[in-house]
Amino acid sequence: MAEKQEKKVTPRSQDFAGWYNDVILRAELADYSPVRGCIVFRPDGFAIWEALRDELDRRIKRTGARNAYFPLFIPQSFIAKEAEHVEGFSPELAVVTHGGGKELEEPLIVRPTSETIINHMFAQWIHSHRDLPLMVNQWCNVVRWEMRTRMFLRTTEFLWQEGHTAHATQAEAEAETLLMLDVYRNFGEEILAIPLLWGRKSAAERFAGAVETYTVEGLMGDGRALQCGTSHFLGQNFARAFNIRYLDDNNELQFAWQTSWGVSTRLLGALVMVHGDDQGLRLPPRVAPIQAVIVPIWRKAEERDQVLGAARSCLAPLERAGIRAYLDAREGLTPGFKFNDWEMRGVPVRIEIGPRDVAAGSVIMARRDIASKEAKVTASIGDLPAATNRLLDEIQTNLLTQARAAMAAQTRSFDDYEALRRQMEGEGGGGLAEIHWCEDPVCETRIREETRATCRAIPLNQQGTRGPCIVCGREGGRAFFAKAY
RNA sequence: CGGGGCGUGGCGCAGCCUGGUAGCGCACACGCUUGGGGUGCGUGUGGUCGCCGGUUCAAAUCCGGCCGCCCCGACCA
Numbered sequence: 001m002a003e004k005q006e007k008k009v010t011p012r013s014q015d016f017a018g019w020y021n022d023v024i025l026r027a028e029l030a031d032y033s034p035v036r037g038c039i040v041f042r043p044d045g046f047a048i049w050e051a052l053r054d055e056l057d058r059r060i061k062r063t064g065a066r067n068a069y070f071p072l073f074i075p076q077s078f079i080a081k082e083a084e085h086v087e088g089f090s091p092e093l094a095v096v097t098h099g100g101g102k103e104l105e106e107p108l109i110v111r112p113t114s115e116t117i118i119n120h121m122f123a124q125w126i127h128s129h130r131d132l133p134l135m136v137n138q139w140c141n142v143v144r145w146e147m148r149t150r151m152f153l154r155t156t157e158f159l160w161q162e163g164h165t166a167h168a169t170q171a172e173a174e175a176e177t178l179l180m181l182d183v184y185r186n187f188g189e190e191i192l193a194i195p196l197l198w199g200r201k202s203a204a205e206r207f208a209g210a211v212e213t214y215t216v217e218g219l220m221g222d223g224r225a226l227q228c229g230t231s232h233f234l235g236q237n238f239a240r241a242f243n244i245r246y247l248d249d250n251n252e253l254q255f256a257w258q259t260s261w262g263v264s265t266r267l268l269g270a271l272v273m274v275h276g277d278d279q280g281l282r283l284p285p286r287v288a289p290i291q292a293v294i295v296p297i298w299r300k301a302e303e304r305d306q307v308l309g310a311a312r313s314c315l316a317p318l319e320r321a322g323i324r325a326y327l328d329a330r331e332g333l334t335p336g337f338k339f340n341d342w343e344m345r346g347v348p349v350r351i352e353i354g355p356r357d358v359a360a361g362s363v364i365m366a367r368r369d370i371a372s373k374e375a376k377v378t379a380s381i382g383d384l385p386a387a388t389n390r391l392l393d394e395i396q397t398n399l400l401t402q403a404r405a406a407m408a409a410q411t412r413s414f415d416d417y418e419a420l421r422r423q424m425e426g427e428g429g430g431g432l433a434e435i436h437w438c439e440d441p442v443c444e445t446r447i448r449e450e451t452r453a454t455c456r457a458i459p460l461n462q463q464g465t466r467g468p469c470i471v472c473g474r475e476g477g478r479a480f481f482a483k484a485y
Numbered sequence: 486c487g488g489g490g491c492g493u494g495g496c497g498c499a500g501c502c503u504g505g506u507a508g509c510g511c512a513c514a515c516g517c518u519u520g521g522g523g524u525g526c527g528u529g530u531g532g533u534c535g536c537c538g539g540u541u542c543a544a545a546u547c548c549g550g551c552c553g554c555c556c557c558g559a560c561c562a
Contacts, residue, residue, distance in 0.1 A: 091560065092560075113562090144562080147559080154561065154562075158562075227561095265562090266562055299520060332520095334519070334522085335522070336521085336524085337520095339521095339523080340522070341523080343522095356521080357521095
């Protein structure tokens with residue numbers, strides 16, 4: 001019994017943070033590194049990132065942005081050029097003071113984000129309204145010296161995508177900001193199967209240097225919110241700081257209007273926390289490195305050859321049908337062990353094939369999104385690729401449906417401050433609280449200090465939804481508060 | 486940076502109080518066995534006991550200092 005326990009991960013309901021770490025380590029998504037706060041992305045974890053990245057990259061390019069790459073090192077003086085930006089990022093900068101054995105004349109900072117160096121270049125590339133809009137994106141690593149780190153959610157170094165655009169008009173830049181928010185939301189729901197709340201950030205939660213920050217927020221399995229992507233309307237703040245000016249069609253100099261937007265490897269943490277269960281990971285098929293695994297079952301040597309032969313003849317048609325399939329032909333491991341192993345790794349579909357199935361020309365299919373023993377079905381070998389594709393589609397849809405239901409179940413409206421406070425009491429999250437808020441930072445601070453919930457998003461669609469602020473009673477719009485990661 | 490905990494094979498721990506041969510489970514290697522939900526048995530590999538210094542005939546154990554990690558708070562995608 002005691003040995004049995006070691007094979008399982010910490011139950012999710014018992015200790016969410018312990019469960020989260022166990023799943024990531026056991027599913028081999030990531031490992032700790034010798035450098036504090038930094039993690040290693042193992043092949044299975046990185047493959048998810050690649051799948052996610054490739055799909056998002058296509059969607060970003062479809063909006064007209066093009067990929068580029070800017071340097072890792074930024075002159076220290078650049079950060080200081082935008083007042084709020086420097087204030088926001090100074091505490092968490094990694095600074096390089098020496099190079100080639102000599103102290104540098106001007107220290108270099110390791111980019112925490114690339115606004116400054118990209119805008120420095122934009123200033124040199126933009127002269128005329130004909131140069132606009134200018135839209136670039138880069139996939140890169142950034143470093144922020146965080147005080148407290150958690151795998152994927154907050155690490156000293158992380159990978160992300162950051163888009164930076166410059167436009168001739170405010171309206172155009174604002175439209176771009178909202179367009180990218182929409183890209184993120186659709187991407188999250190269609191590819192990651194994560195339902196997202198979207199809206200505006202409060203002033204306190206705004207990006208350092210932005211006029212307005214928009215966000216997509218996910219709700220994790222423990223009732224805490226996670227910021228899954230942001231899109232910033234920068235106004236002309238950076239244009240003024242970096243002197244990004246263009247001649248308009250009246251031959252007058254104008255500052256450009258700008259945006260920036262990004263998502264990070266934090267999304268891997270969201271995948272774990274939204275879909276995972278006590279059996280381990282549950283991956284949406286669209287990002288699963290292996291979508292279908294074939295587990296052969298045999299007793300005797302002659303069965304082994306026969307079963308493996310049949311299994312191999314199943315594999316090729318699956319691959320031809322565009323399915324990322326894998327045959328687990330490892331010897332010396334029982335089928336039961338393999339079932340649990342692949343469930344831990346979150347593979348959406350498992351195909352079991354043994355002597356009985358070979359004789360019948362069929363296989364057993366098990367799906368990871370539903371308690372598997374009950375959900376096993378038989379499929380004929382000839383129909384396997386089509387049946388697998390159908391099942392993968394179903395799983396993708398079902399994971400989103402399940403996550404939506406979980407989010408809805410943890411979303412409540414409050415008009416009584418005491419009730420809100422009770423809801424947020426205790427460890428773990430308290431779900432999403434929809435309240436009326438006057439947008440006065442004083443009320444926001446009080447909520448944060450007394451309930452530990454923060455403003456996650458202010459919905460963009462506000463018509464006919466005004467009411468008395470839950471704290472002060474003055475009239476305000478709707479806002480979502482939650483305890484967040 | 487404040488509060489708490491912990492450093493002993495790859496991982497999880499016991500041993501420390503009361504100094505004297507470094508031990509257990511898992512993992513790993515090999516063999517047999519088993520195989521439709523985490524097989525069982527046997528053999529074996531692997532440790533400067535976080536670091537530095539002190540006490541002692543003798544230190545994982547006692548004393549002093551340092552370092553690192555984890556959890557809880559203040560900052561954050």
